[in-house]
Amino acid sequence: MGDINKKVTLIIAGDRSGVGKTTITLALLSFLVQKGYKVQSFKVGPDYIDPMFHTKITGRPCRNLDPILTDQTYVKSCFNQHSQGVDYVLIEGVMGLFDGVPFQKAETWQNIELNREKDHLFNHYASTAHIARLLNIPVVLVIDCSRLSGSVAAIAQGYRSLDPNINIIGVILNRVGSDRHLELLENALTPLNLPILGKLYRQDSLTIPDRHLGLVPTDELPEFKHLVKKLAHIAQTSFNWDLLFPLLTSPQSPYGRVFDKNFDVVTNMLDKRAPTSHCPIKIAIARDRAFNFYYPDNLEILEKLGADLLHWSPLEDESLPFRSSGLYLGGGFPEVFAQELSANKQAIKVVQTAIRQGMPTYAECGGLMYLCQEIINFQGETWPMVGILPTTAKMGNRLTLGYRQAIATDNSLLLTSGDTLWGHEFHRSELTINSPKPLFKLHSWHSQSPSHAEGWQLYNVHASYLHLHFGGCPTIATKFFRHCLDFSESVELS
Template sequence: MTLIIAGDRSGTGKTTITLALLAFLRKKAAKVQSFKVGPDYIDPMFHSYITSRPCGNLDPILTSVNYVKSCFQQQCHGVDYALVEGVMGLFDGVPLGKQSEQREKGAGSREQGVGEKIESFCQDYGSTAHIARILKIPVVLVIDCSRLSGSVAAIAHGYRSLDPNINVVGVILNRVASDRHLTLLETALKPLNLPILGVIRRQTDLTIPDRHLGLVPTDELPELDQFFDRLAHLAQTCFNWEQLLPYLTPSPFAGGDPPIPSLRKGERQSIKIAIAKDKAFNFYYPDNLDILEQLGATLCYWSPLEDETLPEGTAGLYFGGGFPEVFAETLSRNQNALNAVKQAIIKGMPTYAECGGLMYLCQEIVDFKGQSWPMVGILPTTAKMGKKLTLGYRQAIASRSSLLLNEGETIWGHEFHRSQLTHSSPQPIFNLSSWQKNSPIYGEGWQCHNVHGSYLHLHFGGCPQIAEKFFRHTLDFFKNLALD
């Protein structure tokens, strides 16, 4: 059994509370496994910093229900404690009914999706509540009490009773102002017989700085150890551990490895794929990297900010998302790295670039101050930062056959960016639409040479054929280099 830390809405403090719980548990035990519901990259970085283990993303929209179950079971195996951080409010998901059935049918190449039974209608698909139902694990509800007292009972009662399949086992009261305030909250909750598992007083100095895409990542925060020590002390003194610990101990179960594509016997080789990994590029799903390694790739991490050459023997390039706009000047001044990437791509090296990686391959990046910084220049467009946030799940249908997709192939991805390209691709990779009924369809994505560049973040657990095709292209490139 494990717990999901849920909120009654966004901004209740569930991330800080989750980090406090993880920090305390990590001091108690060697193996603590964390999970994050949804497509987030940044919160899992903080989880992993504390636990020294990859944080698993539980996202049935980007992957599938079966994949979520399999990953959860596998990653909980052999650990002392496990904890899941929810997303937004407990029931905030997307309404998927017939669309979800079509989605699974359209993903027939995903072995783990074949034959999967999807609810005829799910109003909160992909929500924290959805994950609690499919994994059959209890929920602790975090309530921001800063602007309420007696009404806390109505909130707790409503969330506990709305769905009888959700087991809300207690509440954590956050931002409690005083002893008098706490007494009012306790009095209101007493008739519900719902345990108060933690009380957090208002904290003005326990905050993580944020910016345009959320929290500032761990690589840019030099005093995290002291911060997490303080969170661990807070957790030790503010939570009811006698009641919490039994919930946090995973139950034994038989779980296999998440399904991954398999290569024909004899094709497994150690092919080097260079992964851009530094302060500018750090948005990667751990499963994506694991799947590439299981296919036979050797992952070589390098820094477009600091390194002047690609790792020796590189046969493929993978640029994840991140914050190239924040470090655009440094990226632009590293001319040797820019030239090395450009020449490798011109020679035909397979290259997969998501969001921030796409921006890096453009002619230039125009930052928030309006300053232009030259980039790799392989794509004839400019990435310009703006105030508008593009955010949401996207259904993507391949508009033509490309490096990684066959025409008509359907996948699901996630967009999250504040930049826009000044020129669209004349032959976009995808036709995108959101999950809403009658949502507009628009073209997106670039392919030139052997580059797949797109704003769309993909989880290879939901589209393993992309990982397999990318690996096969790197294998072919490596063989051609050997012949030369």
């Protein structure tokens, strides 16, 4: 496969959503890890589930590269920091190569609305193309060929020529129907002198189960190891490694001069660290099949502040970790496991008591749903939950999805009135009763989506559908840790 002593970095992009870039990325990761290489993966955008697959395969946390939830400086420094000491770096794109949010984050909301007509194609934030330009990394374009023959050349040439700052080094032909079909595709692409780096036939036997918010998480797949072996075999037999490797290997660093290798993104970001105590502040992190949507950076930022993160399971554990001073309830699929969550009455009682005693609690999406009185699942079944929030989370067919500019409507546990930050919504549930004192006024980047109030503040609870990346709002992490510290000290004094 050529010289393996030089670091390889590439982006796997698609001509549109659903072309198979996740499967191809997982296949590449599986094969490289099987060969004994250290691989760091990244995912463009706010995704949680695809990174779970990356992490499970590589044994290293997959990092999200999202300049809207964070910013461009954070993206560059995060990429550089976590690309050290590995043999390969792979980035999985999002949607189609040029699909993204068409505005400059630095603008105010009003200016975004006024200037929407003036936005240029190449200002699309959170697109794969934007990340490719920002990090100066070559792109491999995945094309779904199931309904193509000669037209594949027009697609490939169009993508290659649209933006001269994007270096498309080759294509991967996915879902090829037959040898004859492959011959037609190859003949069409030959005049372009654009290397075909992979040829994957339709894999009807290879399926990764999915549900209403994407793939089924890895912890729910008992045959995951078998899947990884199958993916590795596909990569070994379907990719032209002799052609791929020389194209990707360069004697010079692919990162460019914009990166400072000594830049610790988290330490520099937290310029006003929270006070620390002699004993680590223990924060309980809900982590099981029902709750598993966490950005690794969020957890590491809390650790940088001095938190000792202790995992616990609302599904199986009857108590919080000993001497917990805070509770972090991430997103996930509580609606899928609502019956089991409801059956663990001791855990519900413990959470109720802790919150009523003032324990700082940060809950996102699925965590918010767990704190409601009930969850009504897709089958119409009603299951009692913690009951701290006087509302019910009801599942429905409507998908709420997208980036949000969030403006704090009042002072609360983690917010000061007027604070502005960026988050992401992704859920199919709605609350039967809205908060009488919401946390945020949420604005969608899409002009036709009206703004709406959202989020709950009761006791020392911050509960919202909004997913936040602490890399973009470090003061949230700092304030949460500070409240956990105060709670710990108050318990010690009592």
